[in-house]
Amino acid sequence: MIDYSQKYFSYLEKMEGTARKAMVSLDLEGEKVVVEDSKKHVNFSSNDYLGLRTNLYLKKRAIQLIEKYGVGLGGSRLIAGNLHVIESLEKKIADWKKTEAALIMNSGYQLNSSVLPALFNRDVFDHKPTVLIDKNVHASIYDGCNKSEINLLRYRHNDLNHLRKIFSSRKIKGAKFVITESLFSMNGTMPDIREINQICSDNDSFLIVDEAHALGVYGEQGRGLAPHANMTIGTFGKAFGCQGAFLTCSQKLKQYLVATCRGLIYTTAPSPAILGSILAALDLITTMEEPRKKIHSLAKYFKKNLIRLNLKILSMDSHIISISMEDVTTAYRFQRLLRDAGVWVKAMFPPTVAKKNICIRFSICAFHELEDIDKVISCLTSALNQDA
Numbered sequence: 001m002i003d004y005s006q007k008y009f010s011y012l013e014k015m016e017g018t019a020r021k022a023m024v025s026l027d028l029e030g031e032k033v034v035v036e037d038s039k040k041h042v043n044f045s046s047n048d049y050l051g052l053r054t055n056l057y058l059k060k061r062a063i064q065l066i067e068k069y070g071v072g073l074g075g076s077r078l079i080a081g082n083l084h085v086i087e088s089l090e091k092k093i094a095d096w097k098k099t100e101a102a103l104i105m106n107s108g109y110q111l112n113s114s115v116l117p118a119l120f121n122r123d124v125f126d127h128k129p130t131v132l133i134d135k136n137v138h139a140s141i142y143d144g145c146n147k148s149e150i151n152l153l154r155y156r157h158n159d160l161n162h163l164r165k166i167f168s169s170r171k172i173k174g175a176k177f178v179i180t181e182s183l184f185s186m187n188g189t190m191p192d193i194r195e196i197n198q199i200c201s202d203n204d205s206f207l208i209v210d211e212a213h214a215l216g217v218y219g220e221q222g223r224g225l226a227p228h229a230n231m232t233i234g235t236f237g238k239a240f241g242c243q244g245a246f247l248t249c250s251q252k253l254k255q256y257l258v259a260t261c262r263g264l265i266y267t268t269a270p271s272p273a274i275l276g277s278i279l280a281a282l283d284l285i286t287t288m289e290e291p292r293k294k295i296h297s298l299a300k301y302f303k304k305n306l307i308r309l310n311l312k313i314l315s316m317d318s319h320i321i322s323i324s325m326e327d328v329t330t331a332y333r334f335q336r337l338l339r340d341a342g343v344w345v346k347a348m349f350p351p352t353v354a355k356k357n358i359c360i361r362f363s364i365c366a367f368h369e370l371e372d373i374d375k376v377i378s379c380l381t382s383a384l385n386q387d388a
Contacts, residue, residue, distance in 0.1 A: 018328055018349035030054060032367040034344040041344035042372050044362045047185075049217050049319070050291050051367040052241030052284065058277040065276035073269040078258075081269030089279055093246055096282060097223055097232065101254040104278075105263060106270055108212055108235045108245040109140040114263025115233075115247060116144030119208075120177070121260065129175035132166060134158065134191070136184050138210060145179075157184075158191045160199065167203045176205040182225040183214040186353050186361060188320030190214075193226045206230045215239055217295060217319060221286040236274075240281040243274050291366035295319050298373060299364045305377045309384060314359055322348070322359035323380075331358050334383060341379040 012020065027035040031054045034043045052058055065085070073081035086104065093102035105111040120129050130151040133141065136158075145152050153170075155163040163178070178200050183190050193209060200207040209226035216222040216239025226232050231249045236242040249257075258264065299319040306313055312324040325331035331347035338345050338360070348359050362376070 016350075019351060032365070032372075036339075036344075039342070041339060041342050042368075042375065043344045044364075044368075044372075044376065045344055045346050046365055047213070047238040047363060048241045048367075049239040049295060049363065049365050050241065050285065050288055051365055052239070052281050055241065055280070055284070057284065058241065058280040061276035061280035062273040063276070065272035069272040071273065072271050075269065076265065076267060077269045078265055083269070083272075083275070085272075085275055085279070086269065089275060089282075090246070092279070092282055093234075094248060096221065096286065097234075097248045098227065099232075099248040100251045102246050102248045103254050103257060103264070104236075104244060104246040104270065106244055106267055108138075108210075108233070108237065109143075110263045110267065111233060111245040111247060112138065112140035112210070113143045113147065114261050115257060116141065117147045118257055118261040119231075120145075120148040120150050122149045125175045127174045129177060130172045131177045131179065132163065132205075133178075134180045134184075136186070136189075137179055137181060138185070138212075141179055141210065158189055160192060160195055163196070163199055167199070167205075172203075176203060177208060178205050179208045179210070181210040181212070183211070183218070183318055183320065184315075185213045185320060186348055187314040187322050187357060187359070188318040189315040190225070190317040193229070197226075197228050200230075208233065212238060212245075213318075213320065216285050216288075217292055222288065222292065236278050236281070239285065240278060242277045242281055244270050244278065288366075294366050295364050298368055298370070301370065302362070302364060302373045302376070305373070306380075309377070309380060311380065311384075314357060319364040320361065321364065322357075322361045325358045325360060328358060331360060334360050334380075337383045338376070338379055341375070341382075343376050343379060 024036060029035055031051045032043050034041045075081040090102040090104055094100060120131060122128055128149055128151050131145055132153045132155060134157055135154045153166055155166055180191055180196060182193055197207060207229045208231045209229040210233040211224040211226055212235040214224045215234045218225050231247055234246050236244040299321060302321055303313060303316060314322040314324055325334060328349060335345060335347040345360050345362060348361050
């Protein structure tokens with residue numbers, strides 16, 4: 001007989017150490033403290049950029065909908081779970097994003113891995129669509145593409161000359177899609193979305209922009225950086241402080257996706273608590289200019305000090321700040337030193353990032369203060385002095 005558990009465990013043991021994912025048991029206190037084994041850390045790994053996760057208004061709205069509808073909806077949106085409040089939320093998102101329609105789903109991974117195959121349906125076009133993606137797009141986008149019968153082409157990260165060259169040299173015919181992110185989550189880089197939009201226009205291509213890490217932090221009223229994309233993808237699990245995801249598109253495309261997207265059709269509708277908190281977060285995000293300014297100011301201060309320490313930053317573009325590490329050993333050492341000093345960060349290794357981009361990743365949030373940044377700088381200074 002096959003010992004299935006042992007087979008899987010033996011495979012796990014053969015995996016490279018940095019590729020072996022494992023979870024750490026934690027607790028959270030307030031908006032910015034991570035507790036591990038009773039030791040408290042300032043959280044610099046959170047994507048709760050605006051600090052809304054613990055907001056009292058969000059919690060109040062979540063409780064209101066729980067009291068009205070219960071803790072779950074008991075069915076998919078196409079069977080018994082498409083509440084009026086969901087349709088109202090989608091209309092509110094579409095108005096905020098200044099687009100025709102929006103569609104919400106339970107997670108960003110679910111959305112990308114199921115909406116993309118529906119978009120790239122060969123039966124719609126009677127041929128294989130061509131999909132051009134930035135090499136560094138999120139794993140969920142790759143998984144959505146891998147489920148699809150397409151011609152997949154990758155262009156070098158944020159290299160728009162390479163994207164143009166692919167279009168000009170290959171003379172691609174038929175349906176063409178370009179996928180990028182407006183803010184890349186591991187290295188903090190931002191592409192020139194305006195230029196990508198022009199390239200797509202010149203080549204009759206459909207532009208999809210994942211705005212997961214830009215929404216709430218960038219753009220007027222936190223709308224993000226890609227107002228003219230054919231489709232944008234957003235998440236409620238980051239600046240919204242909640243859970244779930246959404247896309248914006250034309251009304252016709254939304255109707256098509258409702259009828260064909262398996263990730264929507266065959267999953268339970270979002271819980272009332274999630275819906276209530278999202279509605280409340282959207283009320284607040286449009287008005288949170290001061291927290292946005294604070295994030296950018298703190299990020300600028302942090303990067304200025306990192307440069308003073310002669311540390312290499314993977315990108316100066318955004319509030320996601322990744323410090324390049326020489327190798328895995330160095331990254332682990334810096335992670336340990338920072339955690340020992342009460343700073344919660346995560347070292348990023350392949351395959352999450354390329355070998356040349358091994359780093360310690362910091363995300364600056366509105367709940368951080370100057371003294372939190374200074375604490376990190378002090379710890380890094382001590383670590384560098386140990387190396388001297």
